[in-house]
Amino acid sequence: MFVTLHKKIVRLMAFLLFSILLYQCSNQPNLSSTDRLSRSQDTPIKNIIFLIGDGMSLGQITLGRLKAHGVEGKLNVEKMPITGYLYTHCADNLITDSAAGATELSTGFKTNKGMIGVLPDSTAVLTLLEYFRDNGKATGMVVTSSITHATPAGFAAHVPYRKQETEIAEQLVDSNIDVLLGGGKQFFLPQEDTLSVRKDSRNLIAEAQKKGYQFVDTRDKLLRVKKTRVLGLFQKDGLEHKPEEPTLAEMTEKALSLLTEDPDGFFLMVEGSQIDWGGHRNDPDYVAEEMLGFDKAIKVALEFARKEGNTLVIVTADHETGGLSITGGKKNGKNLEVRWTSTYHTAMPVPIFAYGPYSDEFSGVHDNTEVPRIIARIMGIDNFPRKLNYRVTASGKKQNGHN
Numbered sequence: 001m002f003v004t005l006h007k008k009i010v011r012l013m014a015f016l017l018f019s020i021l022l023y024q025c026s027n028q029p030n031l032s033s034t035d036r037l038s039r040s041q042d043t044p045i046k047n048i049i050f051l052i053g054d055g056m057s058l059g060q061i062t063l064g065r066l067k068a069h070g071v072e073g074k075l076n077v078e079k080m081p082i083t084g085y086l087y088t089h090c091a092d093n094l095i096t097d098s099a100a101g102a103t104e105l106s107t108g109f110k111t112n113k114g115m116i117g118v119l120p121d122s123t124a125v126l127t128l129l130e131y132f133r134d135n136g137k138a139t140g141m142v143v144t145s146s147i148t149h150a151t152p153a154g155f156a157a158h159v160p161y162r163k164q165e166t167e168i169a170e171q172l173v174d175s176n177i178d179v180l181l182g183g184g185k186q187f188f189l190p191q192e193d194t195l196s197v198r199k200d201s202r203n204l205i206a207e208a209q210k211k212g213y214q215f216v217d218t219r220d221k222l223l224r225v226k227k228t229r230v231l232g233l234f235q236k237d238g239l240e241h242k243p244e245e246p247t248l249a250e251m252t253e254k255a256l257s258l259l260t261e262d263p264d265g266f267f268l269m270v271e272g273s274q275i276d277w278g279g280h281r282n283d284p285d286y287v288a289e290e291m292l293g294f295d296k297a298i299k300v301a302l303e304f305a306r307k308e309g310n311t312l313v314i315v316t317a318d319h320e321t322g323g324l325s326i327t328g329g330k331k332n333g334k335n336l337e338v339r340w341t342s343t344y345h346t347a348m349p350v351p352i353f354a355y356g357p358y359s360d361e362f363s364g365v366h367d368n369t370e371v372p373r374i375i376a377r378i379m380g381i382d383n384f385p386r387k388l389n390y391r392v393t394a395s396g397k398k399q400n401g402h403n
Ligand SMILES: [Zn+2]
Pocket: 055, 098, 276, 277, 280, 321, 345
């Protein structure tokens, strides 16, 4: 009798101890609480995850948060320890766009509205992603727009005008970026294909495959990819949230699992592209859904960084869209009254959040061009920002012989 009871107690104790351990282990890399993440040690930075919510400022974040949790909860992005905000004006305009915004966040130079990876005089400038690539590190871009859209283009292409998406597609296939995931098949297929908007017979998907890329066009195929060089185009244009497409969080997780195989580190750009599209339509449900999809990708990035310890995570935006404000509703997030002041972008600043080594550097108020300059400084990258030794013509081709 006593022995049995004793055994039972021992078993119960063991079970409790095991449960506590299990809880602590599973709780460590999990961002389920409302706590803020702790600041990390300033160890050398190996990886950068740069997440951009297109058209995202405090209105969009607050709308997503209230719809998901009411006033009692936090989004994952709100658990990041370092916060600040950025001015977004571009070289020729108070109200910017994603082309100038992405160029400024990636190169450290101001440029004109609509321009991609070039100065106002069309001189090409180096992006941070290109710096990583040129120094033997892995690179990737993951978006829910076409992969040739203004934001990803601003990290890896050089053309005078953002609508030159067929030209941008050619440059992306030549860019040696390891992981490219998003939409935009129409810019890669030859004109003979019914989906194509190209005016030539180049098949950029076939060209990419020849260069060693694995091409995938469904969620299932993406989840099975094991090869680091992958081109995933899941729609003709922007993603449509169909079940056969991967989510932004799934694409981010896959990209991280592939890029982390490079022992030299990586640069990954992730964009919640359609927060902006919901803003242009003044559609609060669209904005909230996109914001929450982006926040799930942020969670994937933060959990990766928390495990690795040497990864800097930046979350910011190119500009605000819609002049979104919340003027009424319940504390539980029901019956929200949403007002808009524009169907275009506004001059409102955008937040910046940081987590990981040297993230303190991003605290405070900065111009958007300072973000890549700070990254270069804390990583010891010399000669940045940097002009490249060519200009691009109006058609987006390299004009050689210019310095
Ligand atoms: Zn926009």
